[in-house]
Amino acid sequence: MALWTIIKREVRRLASRPIYLLSMVIVPIACALFFVSLLDEGLPTKVPTAVVDKDNSALSRQMIRDLDATQLLAINSRYNSYHDALEAVRRGEIYGFFVVPDDFEKNAIAGNSPTITYYCNMAYFIPGTLTFKGFKTIAVSTTGSMATMQLVSAGMDSESVGALIQPLAIQDHPMGNPWSNYSIYLCNSFAPGVLALMIMLVTVFSICEEMKRGTSIEWIKLSQDSIIVALLGKMLPHTAIFSMVGIFIQSLFFGYNHYPLNCSIWVMICAMMMFVVACQAFALIVCCVLPNLRLALSVVSLFGVLSFSITGFSFPLEDMYGAVAIFSHIVPVRYYFLIYIDQALNGIALYYSRWYFVALAIFPLIATTMLWRLKKACKNPVYVP
Amino acid sequence: MRKVVKYIISWFISLFRVWRREFYLVTHDAGVMLFFVALPLFYPVAYTLIYNPELVEEVPFCVVDDSRSPQSRELVRMADATQSMQLIGYASDMNEARRWMNEKACYGIMLIPSDYSVKIETHQQAVVPFYYEMSLLMRYRTFMSALTDIQMAVGAEERQRLIAEAGDAVAGLDVSAIDSQAFFLGDVTQGFASFVIPGILILIIQQSMILGIAMLGGTSRDRRRLNGGVDPLAIEAPAVATVIGKVLCYILIYTPLTLYMLHYVPLMFGLPHSGCAIDYLLFIVPLLLASAFMGMVMQVFVSERETSLLVVVFTSLIFLFLSGLTWPRYAMDFPWRELGDIIPATWGVEGFVNINSNGATLSHAQIPYTMLWRLTTIYFLLACLLWKK
Numbered sequence: 001m002a003l004w005t006i007i008k009r010e011v012r013r014l015a016s017r018p019i020y021l022l023s024m025v026i027v028p029i030a031c032a033l034f035f036v037s038l039l040d041e042g043l044p045t046k047v048p049t050a051v052v053d054k055d056n057s058a059l060s061r062q063m064i065r066d067l068d069a070t071q072l073l074a075i076n077s078r079y080n081s082y083h084d085a086l087e088a089v090r091r092g093e094i095y096g097f098f099v100v101p102d103d104f105e106k107n108a109i110a111g112n113s114p115t116i117t118y119y120c121n122m123a124y125f126i127p128g129t130l131t132f133k134g135f136k137t138i139a140v141s142t143t144g145s146m147a148t149m150q151l152v153s154a155g156m157d158s159e160s161v162g163a164l165i166q167p168l169a170i171q172d173h174p175m176g177n178p179w180s181n182y183s184i185y186l187c188n189s190f191a192p193g194v195l196a197l198m199i200m201l202v203t204v205f206s207i208c209e210e211m212k213r214g215t216s217i218e219w220i221k222l223s224q225d226s227i228i229v230a231l232l233g234k235m236l237p238h239t240a241i242f243s244m245v246g247i248f249i250q251s252l253f254f255g256y257n258h259y260p261l262n263c264s265i266w267v268m269i270c271a272m273m274m275f276v277v278a279c280q281a282f283a284l285i286v287c288c289v290l291p292n293l294r295l296a297l298s299v300v301s302l303f304g305v306l307s308f309s310i311t312g313f314s315f316p317l318e319d320m321y322g323a324v325a326i327f328s329h330i331v332p333v334r335y336y337f338l339i340y341i342d343q344a345l346n347g348i349a350l351y352y353s354r355w356y357f358v359a360l361a362i363f364p365l366i367a368t369t370m371l372w373r374l375k376k377a378c379k380n381p382v383y384v385p
Numbered sequence: 386m387r388k389v390v391k392y393i394i395s396w397f398i399s400l401f402r403v404w405r406r407e408f409y410l411v412t413h414d415a416g417v418m419l420f421f422v423a424l425p426l427f428y429p430v431a432y433t434l435i436y437n438p439e440l441v442e443e444v445p446f447c448v449v450d451d452s453r454s455p456q457s458r459e460l461v462r463m464a465d466a467t468q469s470m471q472l473i474g475y476a477s478d479m480n481e482a483r484r485w486m487n488e489k490a491c492y493g494i495m496l497i498p499s500d501y502s503v504k505i506e507t508h509q510q511a512v513v514p515f516y517y518e519m520s521l522l523m524r525y526r527t528f529m530s531a532l533t534d535i536q537m538a539v540g541a542e543e544r545q546r547l548i549a550e551a552g553d554a555v556a557g558l559d560v561s562a563i564d565s566q567a568f569f570l571g572d573v574t575q576g577f578a579s580f581v582i583p584g585i586l587i588l589i590i591q592q593s594m595i596l597g598i599a600m601l602g603g604t605s606r607d608r609r610r611l612n613g614g615v616d617p618l619a620i621e622a623p624a625v626a627t628v629i630g631k632v633l634c635y636i637l638i639y640t641p642l643t644l645y646m647l648h649y650v651p652l653m654f655g656l657p658h659s660g661c662a663i664d665y666l667l668f669i670v671p672l673l674l675a676s677a678f679m680g681m682v683m684q685v686f687v688s689e690r691e692t693s694l695l696v697v698v699f700t701s702l703i704f705l706f707l708s709g710l711t712w713p714r715y716a717m718d719f720p721w722r723e724l725g726d727i728i729p730a731t732w733g734v735e736g737f738v739n740i741n742s743n744g745a746t747l748s749h750a751q752i753p754y755t756m757l758w759r760l761t762t763i764y765f766l767l768a769c770l771l772w773k774k
Contacts, residue, residue: 120567122569166510170533
């Protein structure tokens with residue numbers, strides 16, 4: 001049985017070199033653990049910020065106490081001037097500051113509309129955004145309570161004024177991720193991304209290495225001159241190992257860490273296995289086009305690293321330039337990510353994700369049409385350094 | 386005395402010969418040239434092109450309007466008129482709205498309750514639930530900031546109306562007693578490319594350099610394996626001279642590329658670029674040195690020319706996260722922050738972003754700058770120790 005011979009041969013190869021253990025098992029799992037552990041807070045709250053209080057009145061002190069009491073911010077220091085606070089931003093010590101102007105309380109009570117200003121360092125997106133949110137909340141609520149106070153003191157009854165603090169309240173309902181937890185979202189996109197990168201690298205490496213070492217002739221001969229048998233035998237052990245690693249990562253996320261899983265786990269397991277095969281097929285296509293170890297590995301790495309950006313994990317696809325966005329359709333990890341969103345995060349009917357499964361299945365089909373090129377290269381292996 | 390002078394001269398000659406040989410090896414290796422030259426040239430452009438639209442705009446949403454009143458229509462018009470949101474239609478009920486969302490026709494649902502107009506007219510608080518699809522946090526953020534603005538605009542309007550209705554007692558009172566104004570530093574437009582690219586540039590410098598150096602190391606080991614343990618292209622020289630000679634060669638190649646990446650790329654795409662050239666160019670010298678020495682240390686893990694890719698590429702993601710660009714360093718646990726401390730790019734990103742985006746000077750970046758010099762020293766010593774093993 002030729003297939004069995006090749007499988008046994010491949011397992012022996014995998015066991016003989018530590019680089020395979022490293023890049024097939026250790027790296028993907030270690031990266032998943034790294035993401036989980038690094039982001040386990042969910043939101044980087046208590047952003048280091050500062051205040052510049054030029055008023056030093058009861059009202060300004062109250063506002064600063066309110067600022068410090070919010071979950072989002074930590075008032076780490078006080079500065080005497082805008083300039084000093086800006087210097088601290090430039091040194092990277094704080095991510096924003098809140099300025100209360102001179103005679104603030106006096107002007108506020110006299111109805112002279114003093115202006116609070118706040119500064120957020122958006123060069124760091126997440127802390128900058130959280131700083132903005134925290135400052136804005138306090139500025140708005142102070143405005144509301146001051147207005148109420150004025151109206152009440154002008155003689156309006158406090159009941160009708162009460163609703164004035166916020167006449168319209170828009171209630172947030174973030175579906176699937178009510179904590180707007182970054183960890184859920186980053187882990188579920190970046191860990192599969194690393195897995196995809198390692199699958200593609202290992203697949204290319206194990207195939208083209210045969211050509212580098214000149215063992216590809218023997219490999220094809222053992223599989224009775226059938227490239228299908230040769231590749232099936234070679235790839236199946238990889239598929240099994242990577243699927244197990246992938247499922248382990250899923251169990252880490254959905255089981256141990258309780259990330260939202262609003263579908264049957266079998267849907268995600270099935271998606272994971274199809275994703276593993278799709279990544280292998282993608283690497284195979286690269287090998288067929290460029291049957292050269294170094295070039296194929298370079299292409300797969302450059303592409304694999306870019307794919308973290310181009311799949312639209314963070315910046316939505318529909319806002320990218322059309323000519324750039326189309327490349328996201330050739331990235332297997334995008335389809336896994338979309339299945340995860342539909343199924344695990346949003347828990348909608350499988351029907352809506354049908355095309356993503358089809359897309360994952362198309363990768364191996366395309367690869368099979370190009371295998372003749374790889375066979376030719378295997379029979380006349382040339383090593384180009 | 387003469388012996389010492391002779392030794393010094395021969396040391397410098399061997400350093401020069403190592404440098405010359407390394408230059409030859411690099412320029413005659415297409416694989417290394419891909420990482421050393423093509424990658425720094427094209428990756429910044431590719432990355433910027435992906436993120437260059439900068440803002441998420443006109444995110445589609447739909448409305449379930451149970452109020453069907455002039456007030457509710459006004460609210461919807463306000464939302465639709467923002468730059469951030471775009472109305473795709475009115476759904477008859479939540480089921481239809483959910484179906485639209487499942488089909489990815491919209492990413493938010495505004496549910497206006499039947500008592501909305503009554504509440505607004507009678508000065509009670511009106512509550513409008515908004516349902517967000519949470520797949521991408523950028524969309525959520527875009528919706529949220531637009532909705533907060535609407536909430537405040539409606540609030541101000543209602544307050545004025547109440548005062549007008551209340552009559553003489555409070556007439557003429559300005560209830561917007563406190564104004565507030567937000568200013569954004571660093572990335573003033575809050576664009577995504579403007580935020581991420583300056584940091585990515587530093588990571589590209591470090592990672593492309595390490596990749597190329599690791600590949601050179603692997604290739605040398607391949608040659609040694611074929612030649613009974615001796616690399617025929619290696620130059621006989623003391624360890625320190627070898628390490629310095631090689632690193633000088635890499636730095637020479639990277640000097641024009643660094644200028645291109647740190648100066649011209651931000652100019653080309655209109656990214657934040659407010660630092661002084663002298664500051665960031667001086668700042669980047671220890672980053673280049675530390676990255677090069679770190680690359681030479683990483684050569685230990687590379688046994689073969691091609692395995693360099695398997696060993697190095699995935700670290701880019703880890704280093705990106707450790708650098709604090711996406712996830713701030715103050716929120717990291719102790720061991721991860723320590724690990725980040727020994728990566729040159731961590732300090733490189735911190736210092737360069739502050740200089741480039743916030744207009745800091747070298748003296749503001751004192752901590753990252755000294756840390757980079759420390760890392761340069763540590764990796765230099767390690768590289769010398771590990772040489773010739």
